Amino acid sequence: MRFVLASQSPARLAVLRAAGVEPVVRVSGVDEDALAASLTDPAPEELVTALATAKAEAIANDEIANDEDDDAVIVGCDSMLLTADGEVHGKPGTVEVARERWKKMAGTTGTLLTGHAVLRMHGGKVVARAAGHEATLVRFGRPTDEELEAYLATGEPLHVAGAFTLDGQGGWFVDGIDGDPSSVIGISLPLTRKLLRQVDVAVSDLW
Numbered sequence: 001m002r003f004v005l006a007s008q009s010p011a012r013l014a015v016l017r018a019a020g021v022e023p024v025v026r027v028s029g030v031d032e033d034a035l036a037a038s039l040t041d042p043a044p045e046e047l048v049t050a051l052a053t054a055k056a057e058a059i060a061n062d063e064i065a066n067d068e069d070d071d072a073v074i075v076g077c078d079s080m081l082l083t084a085d086g087e088v089h090g091k092p093g094t095v096e097v098a099r100e101r102w103k104k105m106a107g108t109t110g111t112l113l114t115g116h117a118v119l120r121m122h123g124g125k126v127v128a129r130a131a132g133h134e135a136t137l138v139r140f141g142r143p144t145d146e147e148l149e150a151y152l153a154t155g156e157p158l159h160v161a162g163a164f165t166l167d168g169q170g171g172w173f174v175d176g177i178d179g180d181p182s183s184v185i186g187i188s189l190p191l192t193r194k195l196l197r198q199v200d201v202a203v204s205d206l207w
Contacts (some may be wrong), residue, residue, distance in 0.1 A: 092163045
């Protein structure tokens with residue numbers, strides 16, 4: 001059975017490989033901003049799940065068109081940070097935005113929300129769907145101004161949800177988490193396993 005990861009995230013790929021799965025990587029090209037704007041006042045959990053679902057569905061359409069394989073699962077993911085002030089943040093994109101976010105969240109807690117969608121495909125058609133989200137509390141440290149500027153200069157926080165990583169250089173500035181570490185990295189292994197079971201796939205089938 002093919003495992004198709006609808007994400008270009010190297011962190012998600014690394015988590016899956018370490019867990020015994022070698023996925024086929026496909027990039028969905030979903031316009032996340034446009035999709036978010038099309039939703040009517042979604043809760044943060046609904047938003048990340050809707051984005052994950054859209055990514056998986058976009059790849060499924062390609063898979064259906066190409067009919068590359070008889071049996072596969074497609075997994076879409078999306079992550080956002082819900083900060084203590086109630087705001088939801090994706091990737092900052094610029095040094096200025098990342099700096100401002102870190103100034104606000106240093107010494108506070110935030111909730112990393114990860115939405116997942118799993119599509120089971122057989123004979124080029126989607127035969128089952130499952131989706132859900134995971135929430136993990138993150139306790140942020142207080143980097144010095146010098147440390148923060150050095151971190152921003154690496155470019156890492158510009159391209160990840162919430163402007164931090166747990167498994168990279170950002171890990172120096174995370175005091176702890178309450179919940180699933182793989183979810184903070186980008187793909188929750190426990191949640192993915194549960195969703196796979198809902199579409200009648202055992203994780204051991206993918207090893």
